[in-house]
Amino acid sequence: MKVAVLGTGGVGTSIGTKLVRLGHEVRMGSRSAENEKGLAWVRSLGAGASLGTFADAGEFGELAFNCTSGSGTVPALEAAAAGLAGKLVIDTSNSLDFSNGFPPTLFTGNTDSLGEQAQRALPTSKVVKALNTVTAAVMVEPGRVAGGDHDALLCGNDAEAKARVTDILKGWFGWQGVVDLGDISQSRGLESYVALWVRLYGALKTADFNIKIMR
Amino acid sequence: MKVAVLGTGGVGTSIGTKLVRLGHEVRMGSRSAENEKGLAWVRSLGAGASLGTFADAGEFGELAFNCTSGSGTVPALEAAAAGLAGKLVIDTSNSLDFSNGFPPTLFTGNTDSLGEQAQRALPTSKVVKALNTVTAAVMVEPGRVAGGDHDALLCGNDAEAKARVTDILKGWFGWQGVVDLGDISQSRGLESYVALWVRLYGALKTADFNIKIMR
Numbered sequence: 498m499k500v501a502v503l504g505t506g507g508v509g510t511s512i513g514t515k516l517v518r519l520g521h522e523v524r525m526g527s528r529s530a531e532n533e534k535g536l537a538w539v540r541s542l543g544a545g546a547s548l549g550t551f552a553d554a555g556e557f558g559e560l561a562f563n564c565t566s567g568s569g570t571v572p573a574l575e576a577a578a579a580g581l582a583g584k585l586v587i588d589t590s591n592s593l594d595f596s597n598g599f600p601p602t603l604f605t606g607n608t609d610s611l612g613e614q615a616q617r618a619l620p621t622s623k624v625v626k627a628l629n630t631v632t633a634a635v636m637v638e639p640g641r642v643a644g645g646d647h648d649a650l651l652c653g654n655d656a657e658a659k660a661r662v663t664d665i666l667k668g669w670f671g672w673q674g675v676v677d678l679g680d681i682s683q684s685r686g687l688e689s690y691v692a693l694w695v696r697l698y699g700a701l702k703t704a705d706f707n708i709k710i711m712r
Numbered sequence: 713m714k715v716a717v718l719g720t721g722g723v724g725t726s727i728g729t730k731l732v733r734l735g736h737e738v739r740m741g742s743r744s745a746e747n748e749k750g751l752a753w754v755r756s757l758g759a760g761a762s763l764g765t766f767a768d769a770g771e772f773g774e775l776a777f778n779c780t781s782g783s784g785t786v787p788a789l790e791a792a793a794a795g796l797a798g799k800l801v802i803d804t805s806n807s808l809d810f811s812n813g814f815p816p817t818l819f820t821g822n823t824d825s826l827g828e829q830a831q832r833a834l835p836t837s838k839v840v841k842a843l844n845t846v847t848a849a850v851m852v853e854p855g856r857v858a859g860g861d862h863d864a865l866l867c868g869n870d871a872e873a874k875a876r877v878t879d880i881l882k883g884w885f886g887w888q889g890v891v892d893l894g895d896i897s898q899s900r901g902l903e904s905y906v907a908l909w910v911r912l913y914g915a916l917k918t919a920d921f922n923i924k925i926m927r
Contacts, residue, residue: 600901607818607907643926650908678911686815689907692822693865696893696901697925708923710912711858 501526501558501581503551503573505534507633508589509564513538515637517545519669526554526577555580560587560661563615567592567604570611574618581622585658587665588615588684589628589636591691600695603688612684616654623658626684627651627666630694632704637670639707647707648674650690652683676710716741716773716796718766718788720749722848723804724779728753730852732760734884741769741792770795775802775876778830782807782819785826789833796837800873802880803830803899804843804851806906815910818903827899831869840868840877841899845909847919852885854922862922863889865905867898891925 502513503526516523524547527535535548547557555561555577563586565573570590574581590612592605605611612626628636630650639645649672653659659677666672678686698704717728718741731738739762742750750763762772770776770792778801780788785805789796805827807820820826827841843851845865854860864887868874874892881887893901913919 603822603904606821607904647926652911676912676915678915683911686908686911689818689822689904692904693901696867696898697891700891700893701925701927703927706925706927709926710916710921711862711924712916712918712921 498522499524499557499559501554501561501577502564503554503561503577504564504566504569505532505538506564506566508636509562510534510538511633511637512562512564512589513546514542515670517542521545523547524549524554524557526551526573528573528576551576552580558584560585563588563590565590567611571614571618574615578619581619583621584623585661586615586619586622586624587628587662588612588624588626590615591629591688593691600692600699603692605688607685607689610682610684610688612652612681612688616681623653623655624681625651625653625655625658625662626681626687627662629687630690631707635705635707639670639672642705642707643709645671645673647709648676650676650678650687652678652681652687654680674709713737714739714772714774716769716776716792717779718769718776718792719779719781719784720747720753721779721781723851724777725749725753726848726852727777727779727804728761729757730885732757736760738762739764739769739772741766741788743788743791766791767795773799775800778803778805780805782809782826786829786833789830793834796834798836799838800876801830801834801837801839802843802877803827803839803841805830806844806903808906815907815914818907820903822900822904825897825899825903827867827896827903831896838868838870838873839896840866840870840873841896841902842866842877842881844902845905846922850920850922854885854887857920857922858924860886860888862924863891865891865893865902867893867896867902869895889924
Protein backbone atom coordinates (compact mmCIF):
# COMPACT_ATOMS: atom_id res chain seq x y z
CA MET A 498 0.00 0.00 0.00
CA LYS A 499 0.91 3.65 -0.36
CA VAL A 500 1.11 5.23 3.09
CA ALA A 501 1.75 8.81 4.17
CA VAL A 502 3.74 9.37 7.35
CA LEU A 503 3.55 12.99 8.44
CA GLY A 504 6.51 14.00 10.59
CA THR A 505 10.23 13.22 10.52
CA GLY A 506 10.85 12.72 14.26
CA GLY A 507 11.22 9.55 16.27
CA VAL A 508 7.62 8.43 15.76
CA GLY A 509 7.63 9.14 12.01
CA THR A 510 10.89 7.32 11.37
CA SER A 511 9.88 4.38 13.57
CA ILE A 512 6.53 3.89 11.83
CA GLY A 513 7.89 4.74 8.38
CA THR A 514 10.73 2.24 8.69
CA LYS A 515 8.40 -0.50 9.88
CA LEU A 516 6.01 0.11 6.98
CA VAL A 517 8.80 0.05 4.35
CA ARG A 518 10.12 -3.20 5.81
CA LEU A 519 6.61 -4.63 5.55
CA GLY A 520 6.76 -3.84 1.81
CA HIS A 521 4.66 -0.68 1.71
CA GLU A 522 5.53 2.47 -0.20
CA VAL A 523 5.95 5.26 2.32
CA ARG A 524 6.10 8.96 1.65
CA MET A 525 7.20 10.92 4.66
CA GLY A 526 5.76 14.42 4.85
CA SER A 527 7.51 17.47 6.23
CA ARG A 528 7.20 21.26 6.02
CA SER A 529 10.02 21.10 3.47
CA ALA A 530 10.67 18.40 0.86
CA GLU A 531 14.38 19.01 1.60
CA ASN A 532 14.10 18.27 5.34
CA GLU A 533 17.48 16.87 6.45
CA LYS A 534 16.13 14.20 8.78
CA GLY A 535 13.64 13.10 6.16
CA LEU A 536 16.32 12.86 3.45
CA ALA A 537 18.56 10.87 5.77
CA TRP A 538 15.67 8.49 6.45
CA VAL A 539 15.05 8.05 2.70
CA ARG A 540 18.75 7.34 2.08
CA SER A 541 18.80 4.77 4.90
CA LEU A 542 15.94 2.78 3.38
CA GLY A 543 16.13 3.28 -0.38
CA ALA A 544 13.35 1.79 -2.47
CA GLY A 545 9.92 2.25 -0.95
CA ALA A 546 10.84 5.41 0.95
CA SER A 547 10.35 8.95 -0.30
CA LEU A 548 10.02 12.45 1.12
CA GLY A 549 7.68 15.29 0.20
CA THR A 550 5.80 18.19 1.68
CA PHE A 551 2.84 17.49 3.95
CA ALA A 552 0.60 18.18 0.93
CA ASP A 553 2.59 15.77 -1.31
CA ALA A 554 2.45 13.02 1.28
CA GLY A 555 -1.27 13.55 1.88
CA GLU A 556 -1.95 13.14 -1.86
CA PHE A 557 0.31 10.08 -2.10
CA GLY A 558 -1.02 7.97 0.75
CA GLU A 559 -4.07 5.73 0.66
CA LEU A 560 -3.97 6.25 4.40
CA ALA A 561 -1.86 8.43 6.68
CA PHE A 562 -0.18 8.38 10.06
CA ASN A 563 0.09 11.73 11.81
CA CYS A 564 3.42 11.58 13.63
CA THR A 565 4.06 15.30 13.99
CA SER A 566 4.78 16.95 17.33
CA GLY A 567 1.74 18.21 19.16
CA SER A 568 2.37 21.85 18.36
CA GLY A 569 2.87 20.96 14.68
CA THR A 570 -0.16 18.72 14.28
CA VAL A 571 -2.88 21.14 13.21
CA PRO A 572 -0.68 23.12 10.76
CA ALA A 573 0.59 19.86 9.21
CA LEU A 574 -2.91 18.45 8.81
CA GLU A 575 -4.21 21.71 7.37
CA ALA A 576 -1.37 21.64 4.82
CA ALA A 577 -2.25 18.04 3.89
CA ALA A 578 -6.03 18.40 4.10
CA ALA A 579 -6.85 18.37 0.39
CA GLY A 580 -5.01 15.11 -0.23
CA LEU A 581 -6.34 13.48 2.92
CA ALA A 582 -10.01 14.11 2.11
CA GLY A 583 -12.05 10.99 2.80
CA LYS A 584 -9.02 8.96 3.88
CA LEU A 585 -8.13 7.15 7.09
CA VAL A 586 -5.78 9.21 9.28
CA ILE A 587 -4.21 7.55 12.32
CA ASP A 588 -3.32 10.27 14.82
CA THR A 589 -0.48 9.40 17.21
CA SER A 590 0.14 12.94 18.51
CA ASN A 591 0.40 14.31 22.04
CA SER A 592 -0.01 17.91 23.18
CA LEU A 593 3.24 17.96 25.14
CA ASP A 594 4.44 21.34 26.40
CA PHE A 595 8.03 21.17 27.67
CA SER A 596 8.33 24.94 28.21
CA ASN A 597 8.51 24.35 31.97
CA GLY A 598 10.81 21.32 31.70
CA PHE A 599 10.10 17.70 32.56
CA PRO A 600 7.52 16.37 33.11
CA PRO A 601 5.66 18.26 30.38
CA THR A 602 2.13 19.59 30.72
CA LEU A 603 -0.61 19.05 28.09
CA PHE A 604 -1.50 22.23 26.22
CA THR A 605 -4.98 20.98 25.28
CA GLY A 606 -6.01 20.38 28.91
CA ASN A 607 -8.76 17.81 29.39
CA THR A 608 -11.65 19.67 27.74
CA ASP A 609 -10.25 19.30 24.22
CA SER A 610 -7.71 17.02 22.55
CA LEU A 611 -5.45 16.84 19.54
CA GLY A 612 -7.54 13.95 18.24
CA GLU A 613 -10.57 16.22 18.12
CA GLN A 614 -8.51 19.07 16.66
CA ALA A 615 -7.26 16.69 13.97
CA GLN A 616 -10.81 15.63 13.11
CA ARG A 617 -11.89 19.29 12.97
CA ALA A 618 -8.94 20.11 10.68
CA LEU A 619 -9.88 17.15 8.42
CA PRO A 620 -13.69 17.12 8.49
CA THR A 621 -14.12 14.49 5.74
CA SER A 622 -11.24 12.27 6.83
CA LYS A 623 -11.69 9.36 9.19
CA VAL A 624 -9.46 10.20 12.12
CA VAL A 625 -8.61 7.40 14.53
CA LYS A 626 -6.58 8.22 17.62
CA ALA A 627 -4.15 5.42 18.41
CA LEU A 628 -0.63 4.59 19.60
CA ASN A 629 -0.13 7.91 21.46
CA THR A 630 0.05 5.99 24.76
CA VAL A 631 3.38 4.21 24.05
CA THR A 632 6.87 5.18 22.96
CA ALA A 633 7.74 5.05 19.25
CA ALA A 634 9.64 1.77 19.39
CA VAL A 635 6.77 0.01 21.17
CA MET A 636 4.19 1.29 18.66
CA VAL A 637 5.57 -0.94 15.92
CA GLU A 638 7.10 -3.66 18.08
CA PRO A 639 4.80 -4.24 21.06
CA GLY A 640 6.63 -7.50 21.75
CA ARG A 641 9.56 -5.58 23.23
CA VAL A 642 7.35 -5.06 26.31
CA ALA A 643 6.21 -8.16 28.22
CA GLY A 644 6.07 -10.24 25.06
CA GLY A 645 3.25 -8.03 23.76
CA ASP A 646 0.96 -8.80 26.72
CA HIS A 647 -0.53 -5.27 27.04
CA ASP A 648 -3.15 -3.10 25.35
CA ALA A 649 -3.44 -0.58 22.55
CA LEU A 650 -6.18 2.02 23.01
CA LEU A 651 -8.01 3.76 20.20
CA CYS A 652 -11.05 5.89 19.43
CA GLY A 653 -12.68 7.56 16.45
CA ASN A 654 -16.05 8.39 14.93
CA ASP A 655 -16.04 5.79 12.12
CA ALA A 656 -16.51 2.13 13.03
CA GLU A 657 -15.08 0.80 9.76
CA ALA A 658 -12.00 3.00 10.12
CA LYS A 659 -11.47 1.71 13.65
CA ALA A 660 -11.80 -1.89 12.45
CA ARG A 661 -9.15 -1.15 9.81
CA VAL A 662 -6.82 0.36 12.40
CA THR A 663 -7.35 -2.66 14.63
CA ASP A 664 -6.30 -4.87 11.69
CA ILE A 665 -3.24 -2.68 11.11
CA LEU A 666 -2.23 -2.75 14.77
CA LYS A 667 -2.62 -6.51 14.99
CA GLY A 668 -1.65 -7.61 11.49
CA TRP A 669 1.17 -5.20 10.68
CA PHE A 670 2.55 -4.26 14.09
CA GLY A 671 1.77 -7.32 16.21
CA TRP A 672 -0.53 -5.91 18.87
CA GLN A 673 -2.56 -8.50 20.79
CA GLY A 674 -5.07 -6.39 22.72
CA VAL A 675 -6.90 -3.39 21.22
CA VAL A 676 -9.50 -1.51 23.29
CA ASP A 677 -11.98 0.81 21.50
CA LEU A 678 -13.05 3.70 23.73
CA GLY A 679 -15.68 5.23 21.45
CA ASP A 680 -15.85 8.42 19.42
CA ILE A 681 -12.99 10.83 18.76
CA SER A 682 -13.78 12.92 21.86
CA GLN A 683 -12.45 9.98 23.89
CA SER A 684 -9.03 11.21 22.76
CA ARG A 685 -9.23 13.38 25.88
CA GLY A 686 -8.76 10.24 27.94
CA LEU A 687 -6.01 8.78 25.75
CA GLU A 688 -4.12 12.06 25.79
CA SER A 689 -4.68 12.80 29.50
CA TYR A 690 -3.17 9.40 30.29
CA VAL A 691 0.12 10.70 28.89
CA ALA A 692 0.43 12.92 31.99
CA LEU A 693 0.74 9.61 33.86
CA TRP A 694 2.95 8.03 31.18
CA VAL A 695 5.63 10.70 31.51
CA ARG A 696 5.72 10.13 35.28
CA LEU A 697 5.86 6.35 34.95
CA TYR A 698 8.74 6.94 32.52
CA GLY A 699 10.45 9.05 35.18
CA ALA A 700 9.89 6.43 37.89
CA LEU A 701 10.63 3.30 35.84
CA LYS A 702 13.69 4.82 34.06
CA THR A 703 12.63 3.23 30.78
CA ALA A 704 10.17 4.07 28.01
CA ASP A 705 9.66 0.39 27.25
CA PHE A 706 6.45 -0.12 29.20
CA ASN A 707 2.71 -0.01 28.69
CA ILE A 708 -0.46 -0.69 30.59
CA LYS A 709 -2.64 -3.76 30.44
CA ILE A 710 -6.30 -3.37 31.31
CA MET A 711 -7.07 -5.98 33.98
CA ARG A 712 -10.70 -6.96 34.68
CA MET B 713 -5.43 1.96 65.44
CA LYS B 714 -7.57 5.08 65.48
CA VAL B 715 -8.27 6.18 61.92
CA ALA B 716 -10.11 9.20 60.52
CA VAL B 717 -12.12 8.74 57.35
CA LEU B 718 -13.20 12.09 55.93
CA GLY B 719 -16.29 11.78 53.76
CA THR B 720 -19.51 9.77 53.94
CA GLY B 721 -19.83 8.75 50.29
CA GLY B 722 -19.02 5.49 48.55
CA VAL B 723 -15.28 5.76 49.11
CA GLY B 724 -15.60 6.73 52.78
CA THR B 725 -18.02 3.95 53.62
CA SER B 726 -16.00 1.38 51.68
CA ILE B 727 -12.72 2.26 53.40
CA GLY B 728 -14.37 2.87 56.78
CA THR B 729 -16.12 -0.48 56.75
CA LYS B 730 -12.95 -2.33 55.76
CA LEU B 731 -11.00 -0.66 58.56
CA VAL B 732 -13.62 -1.47 61.22
CA ARG B 733 -13.69 -5.08 60.08
CA LEU B 734 -9.90 -5.16 60.40
CA GLY B 735 -10.38 -4.16 64.05
CA HIS B 736 -9.54 -0.46 63.86
CA GLU B 737 -11.49 2.34 65.52
CA VAL B 738 -12.83 4.57 62.76
CA ARG B 739 -14.27 8.03 63.10
CA MET B 740 -15.95 9.19 59.94
CA GLY B 741 -15.84 12.95 59.43
CA SER B 742 -18.54 15.05 57.82
CA ARG B 743 -19.58 18.70 57.70
CA SER B 744 -22.21 17.76 60.28
CA ALA B 745 -21.91 15.27 63.13
CA GLU B 746 -25.57 14.46 62.39
CA ASN B 747 -24.99 13.55 58.72
CA GLU B 748 -27.65 10.95 57.79
CA LYS B 749 -25.41 8.73 55.67
CA GLY B 750 -22.74 8.83 58.35
CA LEU B 751 -25.19 7.90 61.11
CA ALA B 752 -26.54 5.04 59.00
CA TRP B 753 -23.00 3.79 58.51
CA VAL B 754 -22.31 3.92 62.28
CA ARG B 755 -25.54 1.99 62.99
CA SER B 756 -24.63 -0.66 60.41
CA LEU B 757 -21.27 -1.37 62.04
CA GLY B 758 -21.70 -0.64 65.75
CA ALA B 759 -18.59 -0.87 67.92
CA GLY B 760 -15.53 0.64 66.31
CA ALA B 761 -17.48 3.08 64.17
CA SER B 762 -18.28 6.68 65.09
CA LEU B 763 -19.18 9.93 63.38
CA GLY B 764 -18.02 13.47 63.99
CA THR B 765 -17.26 16.71 62.25
CA PHE B 766 -14.20 16.90 60.00
CA ALA B 767 -12.41 18.61 62.92
CA ASP B 768 -13.45 15.87 65.40
CA ALA B 769 -12.29 13.12 63.06
CA GLY B 770 -8.99 14.86 62.36
CA GLU B 771 -8.28 15.05 66.10
CA PHE B 772 -9.32 11.43 66.64
CA GLY B 773 -7.29 9.68 63.96
CA GLU B 774 -3.66 8.68 64.21
CA LEU B 775 -3.85 8.81 60.43
CA ALA B 776 -6.57 9.89 58.01
CA PHE B 777 -8.05 8.95 54.67
CA ASN B 778 -9.46 11.83 52.65
CA CYS B 779 -12.50 10.36 50.89
CA THR B 780 -14.40 13.56 50.22
CA SER B 781 -15.60 14.56 46.76
CA GLY B 782 -13.16 16.65 44.76
CA SER B 783 -15.05 19.89 45.28
CA GLY B 784 -15.27 19.19 49.01
CA THR B 785 -11.65 18.21 49.56
CA VAL B 786 -9.98 21.53 50.38
CA PRO B 787 -12.78 22.80 52.68
CA ALA B 788 -12.83 19.46 54.54
CA LEU B 789 -9.08 19.41 55.01
CA GLU B 790 -9.04 23.03 56.13
CA ALA B 791 -11.70 22.18 58.72
CA ALA B 792 -9.64 19.23 59.96
CA ALA B 793 -6.22 20.87 59.64
CA ALA B 794 -5.51 21.46 63.34
CA GLY B 795 -6.09 17.83 64.26
CA LEU B 796 -4.20 16.51 61.25
CA ALA B 797 -1.02 18.47 61.94
CA GLY B 798 2.01 16.22 61.47
CA LYS B 799 -0.10 13.14 60.66
CA LEU B 800 -0.24 10.88 57.62
CA VAL B 801 -3.13 11.78 55.29
CA ILE B 802 -3.97 9.41 52.44
CA ASP B 803 -5.71 11.41 49.73
CA THR B 804 -8.02 9.40 47.46
CA SER B 805 -9.82 12.36 45.86
CA ASN B 806 -10.49 13.22 42.22
CA SER B 807 -11.38 16.62 40.78
CA LEU B 808 -14.39 15.35 38.87
CA ASP B 809 -16.70 17.97 37.35
CA PHE B 810 -19.97 16.44 36.16
CA SER B 811 -21.58 19.80 35.30
CA ASN B 812 -21.48 18.86 31.60
CA GLY B 813 -22.56 15.24 32.16
CA PHE B 814 -20.60 12.05 31.62
CA PRO B 815 -17.70 11.68 31.12
CA PRO B 816 -16.68 14.33 33.67
CA THR B 817 -13.85 16.79 33.16
CA LEU B 818 -11.13 17.47 35.77
CA PHE B 819 -11.45 20.89 37.33
CA THR B 820 -7.78 21.05 38.33
CA GLY B 821 -6.53 20.55 34.75
CA ASN B 822 -3.04 19.07 34.46
CA THR B 823 -1.02 21.98 35.89
CA ASP B 824 -2.26 21.45 39.44
CA SER B 825 -3.86 18.58 41.34
CA LEU B 826 -5.96 17.86 44.40
CA GLY B 827 -3.00 16.02 45.92
CA GLU B 828 -0.98 19.23 45.80
CA GLN B 829 -3.94 21.28 47.03
CA ALA B 830 -4.30 18.85 49.94
CA GLN B 831 -0.63 19.19 50.84
CA ARG B 832 -0.91 22.99 50.65
CA ALA B 833 -4.00 22.92 52.89
CA LEU B 834 -2.12 20.70 55.39
CA PRO B 835 1.45 22.01 55.27
CA THR B 836 2.75 19.97 58.22
CA SER B 837 0.84 16.77 57.39
CA LYS B 838 2.36 14.01 55.28
CA VAL B 839 0.00 13.76 52.32
CA VAL B 840 0.24 10.63 50.19
CA LYS B 841 -1.89 10.40 47.06
CA ALA B 842 -3.17 6.86 46.57
CA LEU B 843 -6.16 4.77 45.50
CA ASN B 844 -7.75 7.51 43.36
CA THR B 845 -7.20 5.38 40.24
CA VAL B 846 -9.69 2.62 41.16
CA THR B 847 -13.32 2.36 42.20
CA ALA B 848 -14.16 2.25 45.92
CA ALA B 849 -14.77 -1.48 46.11
CA VAL B 850 -11.43 -2.27 44.44
CA MET B 851 -9.53 0.05 46.79
CA VAL B 852 -10.06 -2.27 49.75
CA GLU B 853 -10.50 -5.53 47.85
CA PRO B 854 -8.09 -5.51 44.90
CA GLY B 855 -8.62 -9.25 44.51
CA ARG B 856 -12.04 -8.64 42.96
CA VAL B 857 -10.11 -7.65 39.78
CA ALA B 858 -7.92 -10.28 38.12
CA GLY B 859 -7.09 -11.90 41.44
CA GLY B 860 -5.26 -8.74 42.51
CA ASP B 861 -2.79 -8.90 39.60
CA HIS B 862 -2.63 -5.12 38.96
CA ASP B 863 -0.98 -2.03 40.39
CA ALA B 864 -1.65 0.68 42.96
CA LEU B 865 0.01 4.02 42.23
CA LEU B 866 1.06 6.53 44.85
CA CYS B 867 3.14 9.65 45.38
CA GLY B 868 4.03 12.06 48.17
CA ASN B 869 6.86 14.15 49.58
CA ASP B 870 7.71 11.97 52.60
CA ALA B 871 9.47 8.64 52.00
CA GLU B 872 8.54 7.20 55.40
CA ALA B 873 4.88 8.11 54.89
CA LYS B 874 4.90 6.41 51.50
CA ALA B 875 6.48 3.29 53.01
CA ARG B 876 3.70 3.27 55.61
CA VAL B 877 1.01 3.63 52.94
CA THR B 878 2.62 0.81 50.98
CA ASP B 879 2.37 -1.36 54.10
CA ILE B 880 -1.28 -0.36 54.55
CA LEU B 881 -2.14 -1.08 50.92
CA LYS B 882 -0.44 -4.48 51.01
CA GLY B 883 -1.02 -5.55 54.62
CA TRP B 884 -4.52 -4.23 55.27
CA PHE B 885 -6.10 -4.13 51.80
CA GLY B 886 -4.24 -6.92 49.94
CA TRP B 887 -2.55 -5.01 47.14
CA GLN B 888 0.29 -6.86 45.42
CA GLY B 889 1.93 -4.17 43.27
CA VAL B 890 2.56 -0.61 44.49
CA VAL B 891 4.37 1.88 42.22
CA ASP B 892 5.84 5.07 43.76
CA LEU B 893 5.85 7.94 41.25
CA GLY B 894 7.73 10.50 43.35
CA ASP B 895 6.75 13.71 45.09
CA ILE B 896 3.21 15.02 45.59
CA SER B 897 3.25 16.95 42.30
CA GLN B 898 3.08 13.57 40.55
CA SER B 899 -0.57 13.62 41.64
CA ARG B 900 -1.11 15.43 38.34
CA GLY B 901 -0.40 12.17 36.57
CA LEU B 902 -2.48 10.02 38.92
CA GLU B 903 -5.42 12.40 38.62
CA SER B 904 -5.11 12.97 34.85
CA TYR B 905 -5.30 9.19 34.38
CA VAL B 906 -8.84 9.36 35.71
CA ALA B 907 -9.87 11.05 32.43
CA LEU B 908 -8.96 7.71 30.86
CA TRP B 909 -10.51 5.68 33.70
CA VAL B 910 -13.97 7.20 33.20
CA ARG B 911 -13.79 6.30 29.50
CA LEU B 912 -12.60 2.76 30.16
CA TYR B 913 -15.54 2.51 32.57
CA GLY B 914 -17.83 3.63 29.76
CA ALA B 915 -16.35 1.16 27.29
CA LEU B 916 -15.98 -1.84 29.61
CA LYS B 917 -19.38 -1.37 31.32
CA THR B 918 -17.90 -2.17 34.69
CA ALA B 919 -15.94 -0.27 37.33
CA ASP B 920 -14.16 -3.46 38.39
CA PHE B 921 -10.95 -2.98 36.45
CA ASN B 922 -7.51 -1.50 36.90
CA ILE B 923 -4.26 -1.19 35.01
CA LYS B 924 -1.15 -3.27 35.39
CA ILE B 925 2.17 -1.69 34.43
CA MET B 926 3.85 -4.08 31.99
CA ARG B 927 7.58 -3.72 31.30
